[in-house]
Amino acid sequence: MPHTYGTDEWENAYLELVDKRRNEQSTPYMLATPEWVSALEQIVQGDDAYKEAGKTWEGSITIHIRANPEIGIDRDIHLLMDLWHGDCRSMRLVPPRVGQAGAYVITGDYDKWKGVMSGEIDTVRGMMQGKLKLKGDMATVVRQVAAAKRMVDLVGTVDTRYPDEMSPEEREEYRGVFGVLNEEFGI
Numbered sequence: 747m748p749h750t751y752g753t754d755e756w757e758n759a760y761l762e763l764v765d766k767r768r769n770e771q772s773t774p775y776m777l778a779t780p781e782w783v784s785a786l787e788q789i790v791q792g793d794d795a796y797k798e799a800g801k802t803w804e805g806s807i808t809i810h811i812r813a814n815p816e817i818g819i820d821r822d823i824h825l826l827m828d829l830w831h832g833d834c835r836s837m838r839l840v841p842p843r844v845g846q847a848g849a850y851v852i853t854g855d856y857d858k859w860k861g862v863m864s865g866e867i868d869t870v871r872g873m874m875q876g877k878l879k880l881k882g883d884m885a886t887v888v889r890q891v892a893a894a895k896r897m898v899d900l901v902g903t904v905d906t907r908y909p910d911e912m913s914p915e916e917r918e919e920y921r922g923v924f925g926v927l928n929e930e931f932g933i
Contacts, residue, residue, distance in 0.1 A: 748932035751841050760838065760931060774905040776912070776920050778811065778823050780839060780927070782904060787837040789900050790827075796900060797832035800893035804830060808845040810853040817909040818917035819856055820924060824933070827897075841932040850882035860908055863901050869894045 749756040760780070767781040775782035790796055809825040824845025828835040845851065852869070854862075858877045861867035870891050872878040880887060887894065909920055927933035 748841075748928070748930055751844050751932060756931065763930070774907045776907045776916070776923065777909060778825060778839065779920075779923050782906065783825060783837050783839055786901060786904050787834060789903055790834040790837070790897065793896070793900055796834070796893065796896045799832070799896045800829060800890070801832040803832070803890050803893055805849050808840075808848040808851040809859070810845060810851055811859050812853065812855050814856045814909075817856065818912065818920040819909055820921055821928065823924075829893075839927060839931070839933045846881075848881075850880070850887065852878050852880055854878040856909070860910070862898055863906070865898070865902060869898055 749759050764780045764784045767779065768784055771779075771781050773785075775785060806826055806828045809823075809827070811819065811823040811825075813819050813822050822842055824840050824842055825837060826840045826845055826848060827837050852873065854872070854877065858867060858872065862869050862872060862878070867877060869878065870888060873880045873884065873887070907916070909917060912920060924933070
């Protein structure tokens, strides 16, 4: 039975897993694994340009990557970013019910998110063109375009192995990581 999200037990176990994986894994990290999320969190937390660009943002954003079993993403991925007035308070992979409950949820297929991370798709423009789906107030997001752009720039600095570029063996390892996350954390 997985740990219950929102409890100290869940948070402590999740952080232990992150520390363990950061010590065991080397870069490039596999996309959206705990160590990848942790690396991004640290980058954003230390970035003065993001702090300035996001100084009027209030609230969390969930990045929702739809499942694509063909490339090893067997279930949807929800990355919750707790952002407040330029501070990145935390980034966590979360259970679907938690991710979907956020005030701002940006949903897209893997190929669209990869396009965003590589700079080929502008996040706000992608939402306006229907490449990404937004749950939340579009006007608020549009006013935060500088923060969104900086966040995407920072995502691009994480040394990343993308699932569609992995060998079959690496994809099985990737599936295994998310299997453990599902069993232990409901992710």
